[in-house]
């Protein structure tokens with residue numbers, strides 16, 4: 001019982017104390033990789049502590065010979081299996097919510113791929129040029145991973161800026177960012193609404209993966225190219241966060257042009 005109580009107390013620290021500290025910290029914008037690692041370390045530590053608490057409750061309940069009374073045995077057994085049932089139920093609910101969402105995203109992806117003017121097989125993904133009036137680029141993970149960019153984006157940006165945007169999307173794929181985002185979304189659904197930890201984890205993950213991809217693309221394709229692309233995309237779409245990200249890129253020192261190394265699979269001029 002003591003081990004379970006300690007584990008649950010530490011779980012509360014992971015849920016109640018750490019997320020507000022990380023959310024308020026300003027350094028996270030400058031060290032997004034470290035910040036994201038800390039968020040996920042907190043999340044997985046919390047999960048491990050919950051499991052540890054469950055095992056600490058269940059194991060003694062199986063050893064009924066050591067129970068001082070039948071009532072104590074029944075209470076511990078009921079509490080342990082009840083907790084397991086709650087965890088199982090929560091996972092089932094999330095899976096039910098998540099599956100239609102995933103199917104809808106797959107349909108959207110197939111519909112977009114049908115409007116592709118060009119599909120080019122690259123190492124690890126397909127580069128798709130999509131006919132669209134909306135300036136966008138996105139990375140689609142999975143077995144048939146794709147990086148898509150629209151004709152409107154191509155018209156809006158210079159070739160160097162478009163290259164930087166493709167590098168940003170490639171960083172999402174290489175960093176398994178969609179999977180991390182999915183974990184954060186599921187955890188936000190699992191936690192009750194009155195607990196801000198889940199929402200904060202999801203919001204922080206969404207922001208930090210963008211900043212990490214910006215930093216990688218800045219090093220590979222030039223921070224000025226990416227910053228200019230973000231400003232143009234922000235003006236075209238009215239998304240103020242893109243300009244804020246562009247501003248952030250101007251606050252760092254970046255490698256000189258000759259020290260940049262653009263990965264071969266994402267080179268637009270091959």
Ligand SMILES: [Zn+2]
Pocket residue numbers: 168169172209210213
């Ligand atoms: Zn992005």
